[in-house]
Amino acid sequence: MTREKTMIGRICHIEAALPDGKRFNDAMSNEERRSYDNLLLLCGDHHTVIDDDEGCYSVAQLRLMKQRHEARHSERPGTLQLASGDHSAIWEELEFEHKRDLQPALMGRPLGPADAAACPELVETSLLARDLERAYSARLFGEPGAGKSVCVMQVASHFQKKGWKVFRARNPKVEEFKFDQTQTLALYVVDDAHLTPEHILAAAEQATHSGAMLLCTFNAAQQKGDAAGTTYLDARRAVRTIAKALRTRRDATLEVVRRVDPNIGDKPFEESFDARLDAAERAEIPWQFCFILGGGWTRADAAASSARSVRADLVLAAIAARQILTRDERASRSDITSLLAEMQAPIVAEAIDSALDWLIKNRLVLSHEDLRTPHQRFAAVILKQLLVLACEATDTDALAALVNRLISDDCRTLIGLRNLLQELRLGTRNWRFDGLVKRELLDAIIAECWTQAGEEQRNHACLLLSELQCYYDAWVAAIIRDDGQTLSNWIDEAEGESAYGAGFLLGQLSMKDGSLSGRIASKIDLHKLADKLSAVTPDQVFAMSELVSHVSSPTFATWNERFVARLDKDSLRRLAAKWPDDAYLSSFAKLCAHLSYHDRRFALDLLKIFSARTAQRMTVDPFQTFHEMNDIFWHVLRLHDPLGLYKGREAPTLEMREAGRLLAEVWHDEDLAAAVSKCSLRDFQNAAGFLLFIRKVDQKRFSNIVNRIDWLVIEATLADHLDNLFHDADVFLSICGISTAGKHAIAAMLARHNSELRTLTPRLAYIAFDYAIEFIRSGRVIGISNGHTFAWDWATILMAKFAKNHAELIHAFLAPHLKNAATSLSQKHSSWYDEPLLFLRTVRQFDHVGFEQMFAAIDARTAEVGWANALQSKAKARQTAAFLVQIAINRKDAIGEVARRLREQFQKSSVPSPKLLEPLA
Structure with a gap:
């Protein structure tokens, strides 16, 4: 029962009362079926859980559960009765021997004696202990x-360690709290003491003494604490205390x-643990902190199912959707009630x-005074999970009506509306929910967007209009009714953040309708735009750079010269020269990158000035600087081109390389080596890119830095990850391995961890090739493939190295991957065949047996x-x-038949160049 005396339990049958029920036993009489021995008291959730899994919850298991429960909570076997008047009927002794970690707290479970040590000690703990020792209550x-x-x-726990026994009240609703006079040192605890009549509580407090102390807890939402000796638990301070303590034991946490x-x-x-901890520290109360730290949204499927089973799903959906729409604004009961009362089928x-x-x-909602879910992320996930359940039950009418009702509600913001529409569009798993939104509401939203004034609102309006692409087949025609005149006006008037949204929207339009975006750009006042960029402030730089880059794109050739000439x-x-210390480096980098397309020399000039101004900042964290x-x-x-965009005529010039060399002088070699040595797992990608940049501008400096790296520190960081090393660290080591010193250090590191390694990455095999030879000889695997990808280039490179002096190892090297190669060569899309040719030629030449095994494993049906x-x-x-056709054409199997059919169908294109059939040099 609830504290309000509402019955929420269900009397359930262990063996069903009716033939169509769960665990029905036709040998039982009706009297036996309704007897006490065949009944179990459960909440609604677990009634459903048990009936849905008869394999786990057998008759024997359910009877055992009942017996154990009775044994724990009863003094009369076979019942749940307590002897009235007995001391043990009022108090239960608490034991502190068992210890638990933080998991129960992170999962939102009730905490008890076993959790005292795991949770960081709160400030109020020592205050209460002091008060008890002085006043006994x-x-x-x-x-x-x-x-x-x-x-x-x-x-x-503090008192228990001093030899005290600790007792907790079984029920705060009693007629009298009697202390056990036989106990010399006893601490009595009453939880939820706001349920105890005040005169009974006062009498108990007056009966305390140096050997019998009383500690009571009260729900502040239910009662105001104005009695003497009251300590108020500061929830925000508790959150800070917990977060600080967990940071000091980061790895264990x-x-x-x-x-x-x-x-x-x-x-x-x-997902970054430190970022999650930072987000949790912004919580209002400790249980919300635990929910966020433990990623409560990952358990939204269970929460949604439970809410639906008790018919709380629509209320939860209303709270979650409103939280998204209002960007985390608090909701009251009247907000939710009025929302649900105005629906077609009101609750x-x-x-x-x-x-x-x-x-x-x-704990799916914070409190009666604050009707929000514990986190906006949970709000988005739980809303979509509730929609999935409704879709699976083909019962979406109520939730669809709720979503549409909220979309037109006054509580929403434009950016909140964009966020909600984005969540509905993205959906979850194989479900998308954008079809639930009524078209007439979207039409009204478009009209509302174009009425906005002010930087923030126009920015949000443009982002919202961009989001609607997935809601309209003819999106451009739906949002643009005046040939873009309003948008061009907005661009002319943009002074701050609206520049970002307007630029982003123009960029989206250019991908859908280049002619329209060109006309919009041609209407924009070029001089005004150049003047605004010239006078831009640090907080406007990023948005204005985004705008200018999109405006210039459609008409670059015609207006570039005029634009550059107008710039101040x-x-x-x-x-x-005066870039603020607290302004983003990335914002100026964006400006510089954009200007480099208009005036390369001027951009390099700005970079020189900027790097001199921010040199000290850049040296603090070189890899974060590289990222920003x-x-x-x-x-x-x-000089860092991960996608290979700048080749041929677009490759870096001598002027760019010299600018890069000057920029690199900001950092000292020994400092960089120290920073590289202390790389975190997340730093390796940026460290790799940074080292490659240094190598491109000064190879001697690169070698010097790698020579100075403390490889024992790197090894300590990577020790648990060397087996089938993750990509970023793999690339980092391969770049260090360009240096002779780096190559030797990496080989030595692998040798020291030889017994732990089962899979070696191709890059590490290439760097430490002598080690790779012994690795293959010992029957282990070089990871050139998995179930989804095949590294054709690395496989070929390593085969070529083996072919020089250890050709006998090629088959052992390839054997674990031949099936994956055959799977890749059986795919239907042509893109799978862009890269394998050199690999196929190499295998055919150096491993005939493996080549035949690979061909035999190809799926002829899909390969055709x-x-x-x-x-x-x-x-x-x-x-x-x-x-492939030429090699297979004389085979007597199914793949040979495929080759002959394809030769007949593609008589010219299926004949390879004779050179492709010649042996490789």
Whole structure:
């Protein structure tokens, strides 16, 4: 029962009462079926869970559960009765021997004695202990989830270690609290003492003494604490205390959090633990902190299912959707009630109250005074999960009506509306929900967007209009009704953040309708735009650079010279020379990158001034600097080009290389070597790019830096990851391995961890090739493929190295990957055949047995489609397919039949060049 005496339990049958029920036993009589021995009291959630899994919850298991529960909570076997008047009927003794980690707290479970040590000690713990020792009684007030339970357990643990026994009231609703006179040192704890009549509580406090102390907790939401000896638990301070303590034991905390949410960690592709901890520290109360730190949104599927089973799903969806639309604004009961009352099928107030009680009790909503979910991220995930359940049940009418009702509600903001529409469009798994939104509402939104005034609102309006691309088949025609005149006016008037949204929208339009975007750009006042860019402030730089880059794109050839001539270059030089210490480096990098397309020399001039101004900042964290200034290294200097954009005539010039060399002088070799040595797992990508940049401007400096690296520190960081090393660290080591010193250090590191390694990456095999030879001889694997990809280039490079002196190892090297190669050569899309040709020629020449095994494993049915597509595709894929056809054409199996059919169908393109059939030099 709830504290309000509402019955929420269900009397359930262990063996069903009716033939169509779960675990029905036709040998039982009706009397036996309804007897006490066959009944179990459950909440609605677990009634459903048990009936849905008969394999796990057998009759024997359910009877055992009942027996154990009775044994724990009863003094009369076979019942749940307690002997009235007995001391043990009022108090239960608490034991502190068992210890738990943070997992129960992260999962939002009730905390008890076992959690006292795991949770960081709160400030109020010592205050309460002091008050008890002085006055023998104390009261702790706090809002739900503020940490009262764990605080009390910490106090109790403090006394228990001094030899005291600790007792907790079984039920705060009693007629009298009697202390056990036989106990010489006893601390008594009453949770939820706001449910105890005040005169009974006062009498108990007056009966305390130096050997019998009383500690009570009160829900601050239910009662005001104005009695003497009251301590108020500061929830925000508790959050800060917990966060600070967990940071001091970071590794241990991360280990526990990973058990709850495996997506968090320190690797580049994992969610940052430190960022999650920072987000959790912004929580209002400790249980919200735990929810965020433990990634509560990852368990939204269970929460949504439970909410739907107790009919709280629509209320939860309303709260979540409103939270997204208002960008985390607090909601009151009247907000939610009025929202649901105005729907076509309104929910009665009693049902809303019942749902809210359940949601708050189960910590899916913060409190009655703050109707939000614990985190905006959870709001988005739970809303989509509730929509999935509704779709699966083909019962989306109510939720669709709710979403449309909220979209037209006054509470929403434009950016909140954009966020909601984006979540509906992205959906989850195979579900998308953009079809639930009514078209007439979207039409009204478009009209509303074009009425906006002010920088922030226009920025949000443009971003919202861009989001609507997926909601309209003819998106451009839907949002542009005046040939773009309003948008060009907005661009002319943009002074701050609206420049970003307007530029972004123009960029989206250019991809859909280049002619329209060109007309819009031609209407823009070029002089005004150049003047605004010249006078830009640090906080406007990024937005204005985004705008100018999109305006210039459609008409670059005609207006570039005029635009550059109009710029006030001295003003921009002064901006670079006085760049504030707290302004983003990335913003100036964006400006510099854009200007480099208009006037390369001027951009390099600005970079020189800027780097001199920010030199000290850049030396603090070189790899973060490299990340923030990526636009400069990539597009201004073109010395870090991960996508290979700048080749031939676009390759970096001598002037760019010299500018890069001067920029690199900001950092000293020994400092860089020290920074590289201390790389975190997340730093390796930027460190690799940075070292490659240094090598391109000064090879001697590169070698000197690598020579100074403390490889034992690097080894300590990577020791647990060397087996099948993750990509960023793999690339980092391969770049260090360009240096002779780096190559030797890496080989030595691998040798020291030889017993732990089962899979060696191709890059490491190439760097430490002598080690790779022994690795293959010992029967282990070089990872040139997995179930999804095949590294044709690396496989070929390593085969070539083996062929020089160890050709006998080629088959052992290839054998674990031949099936994956055959799978790749059986794909239907032509793109799969762009890269394998050199690999195929090499295998055919050096491993005939492996080549035959690979061909025998090709799926002839799908390969016929893929080879045919490749024969009609671009040159690389066509040459590969022709080679495959030629090699297979005389085979007597299914793939040979495929080759002969394709030769007949593609008589010319299926014949490879004779050179492709010649041995490789």
